[in-house]
Amino acid sequence: MPASSYFADKLCPVRAKRERRKEARPGELLDAALDLFVEKGFAATRSEEVAARAGVSKGTLFLYFPSKEELFKAVVNENLAGRFGAWNQEFDAFEGSTPDLLRHVMRVWWERVGSTRVSGITKLMMCEGGNFPELAAFYQREVVKPGHALLRRIIQRGIDRGEFAPVEVDLAIYTVLAPMMFLMLWKHSTSICVDREIQLDPERYLAMQTETVLHGLCNALGASRP
Amino acid sequence: MPASSYFADKLCPVRAKRERRKEARPGELLDAALDLFVEKGFAATRSEEVAARAGVSKGTLFLYFPSKEELFKAVVNENLAGRFGAWNQEFDAFEGSTPDLLRHVMRVWWERVGSTRVSGITKLMMCEGGNFPELAAFYQREVVKPGHALLRRIIQRGIDRGEFAPVEVDLAIYTVLAPMMFLMLWKHSTSICVDREIQLDPERYLAMQTETVLHGLCNALGASRP
Amino acid sequence: MPASSYFADKLCPVRAKRERRKEARPGELLDAALDLFVEKGFAATRSEEVAARAGVSKGTLFLYFPSKEELFKAVVNENLAGRFGAWNQEFDAFEGSTPDLLRHVMRVWWERVGSTRVSGITKLMMCEGGNFPELAAFYQREVVKPGHALLRRIIQRGIDRGEFAPVEVDLAIYTVLAPMMFLMLWKHSTSICVDREIQLDPERYLAMQTETVLHGLCNALGASRP
Amino acid sequence: MPASSYFADKLCPVRAKRERRKEARPGELLDAALDLFVEKGFAATRSEEVAARAGVSKGTLFLYFPSKEELFKAVVNENLAGRFGAWNQEFDAFEGSTPDLLRHVMRVWWERVGSTRVSGITKLMMCEGGNFPELAAFYQREVVKPGHALLRRIIQRGIDRGEFAPVEVDLAIYTVLAPMMFLMLWKHSTSICVDREIQLDPERYLAMQTETVLHGLCNALGASRP
DNA sequence: AATGAATGAGAGTTCATTCAT
DNA sequence: CATGAATGAACTCTCATTCAT
Numbered sequence A, B, C, D: 001m002p003a004s005s006y007f008a009d010k011l012c013p014v015r016a017k018r019e020r021r022k023e024a025r026p027g028e029l030l031d032a033a034l035d036l037f038v039e040k041g042f043a044a045t046r047s048e049e050v051a052a053r054a055g056v057s058k059g060t061l062f063l064y065f066p067s068k069e070e071l072f073k074a075v076v077n078e079n080l081a082g083r084f085g086a087w088n089q090e091f092d093a094f095e096g097s098t099p100d101l102l103r104h105v106m107r108v109w110w111e112r113v114g115s116t117r118v119s120g121i122t123k124l125m126m127c128e129g130g131n132f133p134e135l136a137a138f139y140q141r142e143v144v145k146p147g148h149a150l151l152r153r154i155i156q157r158g159i160d161r162g163e164f165a166p167v168e169v170d171l172a173i174y175t176v177l178a179p180m181m182f183l184m185l186w187k188h189s190t191s192i193c194v195d196r197e198i199q200l201d202p203e204r205y206l207a208m209q210t211e212t213v214l215h216g217l218c219n220a221l222g223a224s225r226p
Numbered sequence E: 001a002a003t004g005a006a007t008g009a010g011a012g013t014t015c016a017t018t019c020a021t
Numbered sequence F: 001c002a003t004g005a006a007t008g009a010a011c012t013c014t015c016a017t018t019c020a021t
Helices: A017-040 A047-053 A058-064 A068-079 A081-092 A098-114 A119-131 A133-160 A169-187 A202-219 B017-040 B047-053 B058-064 B068-079 B081-092 B098-114 B119-131 B133-160 B169-187 B202-219 C017-040 C047-053 C058-064 C068-079 C081-092 C098-114 C119-131 C133-160 C169-187 C202-219 D017-040 D047-053 D058-064 D068-079 D081-092 D098-114 D119-131 D133-160 D169-187 D202-219
Strands: none
Touching: A017 A047, A017 A058, A017 A068, A017 A119, A017 B119, A047 A058, A047 A068, A068 A081, A068 A119, A068 A133, A081 A098, A081 A133, A098 A133, A098 A169, A098 A202, A119 A133, A119 A169, A119 B017, A119 B119, A133 A169, A169 A202, A169 B169, A202 B202, B017 B047, B017 B058, B017 B068, B017 B119, B047 B058, B047 B068, B068 B081, B068 B119, B068 B133, B081 B098, B081 B133, B098 B133, B098 B169, B098 B202, B119 B133, B119 B169, B133 B169, B169 B202, C017 C047, C017 C058, C017 C068, C017 C119, C017 D119, C047 C058, C047 C068, C068 C081, C068 C119, C068 C133, C081 C098, C081 C133, C098 C133, C098 C169, C098 C202, C119 C133, C119 C169, C119 D017, C119 D119, C133 C169, C169 C202, C169 D169, C202 D202, D017 D047, D017 D058, D017 D068, D017 D119, D047 D058, D047 D068, D068 D081, D068 D119, D068 D133, D081 D098, D081 D133, D098 D133, D098 D169, D098 D202, D119 D133, D119 D169, D133 D169, D169 D202
């Protein structure tokens, strides 16, 4: 579970209980907000409920976050935007083949994002982005762009190393993205599934799609119909 | 574009202006409602705005539909639920191979649903179903179930005719559904796309996925892990 | 059942069915209105429902009565205000003792008003008069005043003939009125009664109260404070 | 005037202004609501007006009472339902004869209910109960039943002590109730009274009716016609 | 720092009345 | 005469945000 990194968490060994709670506040609020945003969406989540779930009063929420939109942005930072630095470093350090890197990336993505609450944020943005242009712009800038850049570098790495065919990179990004996005939507759209989620095994689905994608990338299937 | 079949439109060459408007009203309202529901979602669409777009006043809307929820249900009936009868007939009459039938179905689906406003309804249900349980139940019953049944029959046809491997049918349904659902989401989540939709050519994407799926169905890839 | 006397009902032996219906319209509307006003009250009765019960359209109602208030006034005229003329004549012609006249009046009132739907109008005015000042004024003028006058003449007759003590007439009126009004309220307040109206036998109650009142009138109990 | 006992009012000598207001709010709102319900009835009273009369905004009202119906129930509790406990105790402790007890009860009822705004609630229920079934049921349960029980015990006491004839108790209840209910209706139906309420002196009316009722109870007049 | 009472714009829905046909 | 489609003001209830304490 990501700790509160949006608000400084300077380490300090000795700390009174009261004070610790105070410093934990933003994190608790972000945690509650993530829960509720994912469960109900942005518009349908009431500020008061976020506060209640974090164990504080409505007023306190607005003490830390000047508006519901800013709260949402903080949630995005905490759980997605703020983590690209580490991810980029991690993947840059990868030493194996690019197909293996891509397999690794998709597995890791599933573990850290896809299978967690965090994937609900992406679903939320797809659903409500149109109604909250400022949030959409923020998400674009802070999540979509870095995410695309990350994938672009990987694909470019494959092309540069001769492991991938010289595909059109911007198109290839979406080939990789598509199965991940579908899984997120699926996972959070319980209302549309018939008999609980027995039907779709996410990990098998993802593994299969990964291979399909790799097949395409290695053989330039994405560029022309066979 | 589907004509108003939800409300009877008996032909009658001579017709007073007022009366014609009356008969056109439900259709106009459903049309406006579809637009707005797709654009903003269910909760964020204001009844008055639907009325305004149809060129009538707030009160008139409630003359035809007793509540916003019923309006939505009527939109679903008009554009999805009410059309399964014809689709079933059409596909039952297909005489070629089952792989060709599946290719036909997916192309036709794209033409008539996926590429039109109607796909926005499915996106909407995935996004807001959780907040409107009655609508979710209605959609389940009137759209999801018939849709699954339609696909199930096709897949079963393939198995029966020895064209498909004896895959687990309920699982296979989702393999077919996945790319269609992804496309719908994608199309209606402009707020998340970077530079307009240059990036993803839906028809190419769909064609490719169709072949992948068919490959899986014909070789039972979905039945056992490679 | 009082026929439509508010609208002229000139007798005419031969009449086409269509035309008769036309002339019956106002009466049917008044009848429906009486039903609904008594059942739901003035404010809670919807114009459309009155029309529907009379078998005509909303528009037709407003063709005969320019507003809901005028409709109500017509109902009052038809069932109460317009009948004082006949009642006065009838009671003026009474030849027995004044106590017997009073007994007769109260019995007759119960038969023609108290026990019928019409008593609901009085209840309605007591309940909603405050919210509809114009109706209250109309009812005052057209029903309360004539009613008081009717009773005043009877009581005065008793005094003049030496049958009643020289009571304060205006006070005595209310002594007579009270049990009648209570009965009306009671009859139309089913929501407050515990086990259906088994408990109160209106006729016995009225008979008893009549004797009590007569006792008071004959012995001037109402005339001086003890 | 009944103090706010529906909401606890723990005494606390020192109190910040804001907090004092908060504790007073429910009482102020109930007070305003009683005023307006009595003046206009339930349906015709607008929530916003209640709030305004209590000196707060629309929203504040709904902070304390989740709906107009609940507000009404609270008013009933505060002014009627919640007071039967004390009344029962008080009357149980009475040591005189049962006729004196009944005289006392009726006098006390007039002082504490009949002559106050509270009697307007009963009038309101008689007028609008039919349109608001849930309120009617609540009033039945919380007021009518306890009220009947209270009277039943008194009448039974009289019979048990040989002071009353062995009348049918359930019928006798209504004999006692009738004059009280008439007075309430009368008092709140100003719109029907001719020249202000000069005409009916409630206390004299009640005293007279009390004696009539007692006469009946002591001599079993209620059981058979003389 | 923390509270929670208070606000008020805005949503869905109802219904008396009008008027073109 | 008769219709019923259309209107729009009015009503109840919600919730993000403010601010005195």
